[in-house]
Amino acid sequence: MDLIANLSLGFSHALEIKNILFCFVGVLLGTAIGVLPGLGPLATISMLLPLTYALDPISSLIMLAGIYYGAQYGGSTAAILVNLPGESSSVVTAIDGYKMAQQGRAGAALAIAALASVFAGTVSTGVVAAFSPILSNVASSFGSTEYFSLMVLGLVAAVILAHGSLLKAICMVLVGLILGCIGVDASSGSYRFTFGFLELSSGLEFVALAMGMFAFADIISTVAEKTGSGPAIHKITSLWPNKKEFDAAAPAAVRGTLIGSVLGVLPGGGAALASFAAYTLEKRVSREPRKFGNGAVEGVAGPEAANNAAAQTSFIPMLTLGLPSNGVMALMMGAMMINNISPGPQVMTTNPDLFWALIASMWVGNVLLVVLNLPMVGLWVKLITIPYKVLYPAILMFCVVGLYSIQNQTFEIYIAAIFGFVGYLLVRMKCEPAPLLLGFILGPMLEENLRRTLQLSRGDPWIFVTHPISAGILLVALALLLVTVLPQIRNKREEVFSEAE
């Protein structure tokens, strides 16, 4: 079996001491920032991106991935114990998890969340391993025409995934594409939008853009309000769920895993959407829907399994097609490109060790998370009491020195400061930064593939519709857009996100 051989290749890398260490650091950091309400995976991963210049690609990707799914764990801990979801994906967990904590079942809720997550993590790692090669094989026959359409699909997905107005998200993608044009034009060698800055000739630094938009802008918009007093924390008594709770949780975890795995792969899907969908499903299949909202075990197990499964399967489109399905995946793609690996179907053949090591590390990371979380839950909870006053200067410090370290120059710091300010203005105008970042990453590739295709077709744009695969992809993109625009479904989507917020 190829799969077994591939997985053992992956595990041989993932189980190297060095990589276990990086995986551990990743999930540790991830759990910590998941618990901390002031800091999300986007800001943390941007903060650590400069490190990827120094580390080898396998270790750095393993660590960054660990942060992402570690954050799903940490988020649920805070949601259950203090009703303060650290991540948007654990908002649903807070509904019944916090009720359980109030009823003295905090330990059981935590254990169920952790066990459901590790179950989902294991299954969805298998899903990633099984489906990625198939998709990657299909995609490796793609030419520039198909690639262009695929990237359009990716951008449409980014637009749909954004909260709020569709038009504004489209604008943000376009701004990102425009920012991607900065620097020396690949085909003609002329300087575009560099305004005389030599530092801009190789393009706008991705890390500076990400840190500005995610870390700095976030600090600016929240620093004034985050001075409230600490929350009340519920005591953890017995850590183990009783048999009745376990029996109710097990099928819910299985359903959650299924729904999460599917929603994670879909462009525009993601952990937050998956956990909400799983909660709705549990409520619908339950014989006593009235239990929900009053400490239903299924309401913890289902969403927790779903958000973890979705966090893992959202790697599939990124790894196989080079399409990031959310902001974190865009950052992961950025990290790969920093290491001169261009994401896409060829990754599996050109860097099989990286590909399979990343997948294997997800499983390793899930095991580490359970070991890390259940016995040390008391320690994590203490983290919540760290005041934001101390936290944000620390974030600023890491960002400033990190930005300097990229090229040993201060230019990137100024760039990030500008984008921090602009990013804050954009957030205030209710424009989400993630689509902009996706546009920025895909921009140069989009232009290159457009150029090649139009060169082949002698300037005829109909080539995108006459090539069957390309036409099919564009049709999917169109369908996704229509589904979102249709008012009835649109209302429902806003409902989903307003509850997930």
Added chain:
Amino acid sequence: MNLLRSPDGQSGLFFTAFGLIVATLALQYPLGTPARMGPGFFPFWLGILLTVTGSLVIVQSLRAESERIAPLEWRSAAIITLAIVISASLLLTAGLLIAIPALVIISAFAGRNVKILPVVITAAVLTAMAYAIFILGLDLRIPLLWGL
């Protein structure tokens, strides 16, 4: 006026203006033909698309009932941005041991109820951390104090 007070209106104006500027700037580069795209081709059409979409956002904001935009956090925005810029300019001239305390102390004034002593302690601890992690640990080449 509705247009200037709602998030949609403001962002629509911003996107439209940005699109127009980009499209105009792109005209200084050769556009080429679709079959042989010049360096100005892609950015020019992106600018046009952004202008069109931005205007649609404006139209949308005029039709929908208005939602007031959150007040601008001028203080936070100015202080945080200033702290970053000042520490960047100090990093190579005065050194890490000046730049990091400056960053922490200036940025502290963005919060509410600033007390001097905790801020000084935070600055000292974070500077020590920066030294331990970036100089001792990662061996970065940053001047410590006036070129030392």
